[in-house]
Amino acid sequence: MTKIDPHFADELKKYGAKDFDACFNCGNCTAICTLTEKSTNFPRMMLRLGMLGLKKDILASREPWLCYACGDCSETCPRQAGPGQYMAAIRRYAISAYEPTGLTKLMFKSNPIFVFVTLLIAVFLGFFLFTLKPEYEVSRWIFAYLPYAVIHNMGLVIFGFTGLSMIWGALSMILNLNRNKDKKEKSDVSFFKALSLVISELTTLKRYQNCDTEEDSFWKEKPWYVKPWLVHWAIMWGFIGLLVATSLDFILKDPVTTIWWPSRILGSIAGLFMVYGTSLAINYRWKKVTKAYSETSAADWTFLWFLWIAGITGFWLEASVAFGADNIATQFIFLVHTVISMELVLLFAFSKFAHALYRTLALFFHFRNQG
Numbered sequence: 001m002t003k004i005d006p007h008f009a010d011e012l013k014k015y016g017a018k019d020f021d022a023c024f025n026c027g028n029c030t031a032i033c034t035l036t037e038k039s040t041n042f043p044r045m046m047l048r049l050g051m052l053g054l055k056k057d058i059l060a061s062r063e064p065w066l067c068y069a070c071g072d073c074s075e076t077c078p079r080q081a082g083p084g085q086y087m088a089a090i091r092r093y094a095i096s097a098y099e100p101t102g103l104t105k106l107m108f109k110s111n112p113i114f115v116f117v118t119l120l121i122a123v124f125l126g127f128f129l130f131t132l133k134p135e136y137e138v139s140r141w142i143f144a145y146l147p148y149a150v151i152h153n154m155g156l157v158i159f160g161f162t163g164l165s166m167i168w169g170a171l172s173m174i175l176n177l178n179r180n181k182d183k184k185e186k187s188d189v190s191f192f193k194a195l196s197l198v199i200s201e202l203t204t205l206k207r208y209q210n211c212d213t214e215e216d217s218f219w220k221e222k223p224w225y226v227k228p229w230l231v232h233w234a235i236m237w238g239f240i241g242l243l244v245a246t247s248l249d250f251i252l253k254d255p256v257t258t259i260w261w262p263s264r265i266l267g268s269i270a271g272l273f274m275v276y277g278t279s280l281a282i283n284y285r286w287k288k289v290t291k292a293y294s295e296t297s298a299a300d301w302t303f304l305w306f307l308w309i310a311g312i313t314g315f316w317l318e319a320s321v322a323f324g325a326d327n328i329a330t331q332f333i334f335l336v337h338t339v340i341s342m343e344l345v346l347l348f349a350f351s352k353f354a355h356a357l358y359r360t361l362a363l364f365f366h367f368r369n370q371g
């Protein structure tokens with residue numbers, strides 16, 4: 001039986017969907033969106049579901065994740081209903097609904113709670129980090145009050161908990177998508193073909209590129225290297241590259257003596273991508289160049305600044321290795337770099353970051369059912 005929640009529209013506003021109930025269902029946004037296809041009908045249909053309080057239908061839809069937040073629909077909405085912002089809000093709502101702890105819900109709805117949790121985790125990770133560097137003077141001082149094993153094991157438990165939350169979130173999304181599966185929808189595209197289409201999309205962001213080609217797009221005349229799809233691409237692949245480089249460092253036990261170690265070269269290139277992408281994204285949001293960049297939540301700012309600081313401090317550490325500088329400033333930068341990087345990983349399931357997982361899944365099911 002379909003359940004309607006009359007308070008759902010108010011609930012969505014807490015996630016950033018401001019005036020979406022001003023929508024009078026004209027369909028202009030769906031017509032303007034280059035990503036809607038014969039099998040999809042967003043953002044208009046998603047707005048209708050929100051207004052009618054059909055939250056289960058939203059959670060059971062892959063359409064929120066097929067939108068790349070270009071904002072073209074918001075620029076042209078005759079009612080200023082902000083359909084692009086609405087799509088971002090229902091993604092936030094879905095992230096908090098799929099993960100099991102309720103932590104994301106609290107953090108997305110309240111900026112003070114978000115800041116408190118982020119700082120608390122940063123302090124804890126700082127302590128955890130010293131368990132990896134027990135020879136530091138500060139570490140000896142901390143362990144005199146809090147045993148090494150307690151901090152270290154608690155850190156491992158928390159990282160394990162994040163991993164389990166991610167798996168739970170992914171399973172929850174898959175179950176929801178299957179619940180809503182249209183009986184007429186056929187999986188005509190094979191598993192491997194759909195997988196190759198997902199890889200191709202993540203490699204090129206071809207669908208996102210289409211957003212910038214419309215006549216009335218602010219970005220149409222701008223050079224390719226400043227377009228939002230390239231910014232998104234640089235941040236995404238920059239982060240993935242850094243994750244791979246860090247994992248290789250860890251597995252290969254990099255002696256930290258040269259910047260020409262293969263994993264270091266990969267890390268430097270990936271770091272350049274990430275700093276470039278995040279610098280542009282921060283600049284666009286700061287200047288509010290379009291509607292899509294004009295409303296930035298505390299969580300969005302934190303996410304971008306964390307990525308930017310992780311990239312910049314990474315280069316500082318590279319330079320320290322190159323010039324053999326091992327002083328208190330470098331140790332402090334090391335602490336900041338590692339705490340922020342670990343926090344990004346730790347918050348994966350509980351932040352905007354989770355869209356990387358959910359969009360990938362949604363794209364897979366979308367391609368699989370295209371036939």
Ligand code: SF4
Pocket residue numbers: 022023024025026027028029030044047076077078079080081082083
């Ligand atoms: S969000 Fe705006 S453009 Fe879209 S259907 Fe509603 S009124 Fe029309």
Ligand code: SF4
Pocket residue numbers: 032033034035042043066067068069070071072073074083084087211
């Ligand atoms: S923000 Fe862009 S991709 Fe998303 S629904 Fe609007 S026009 Fe489509």
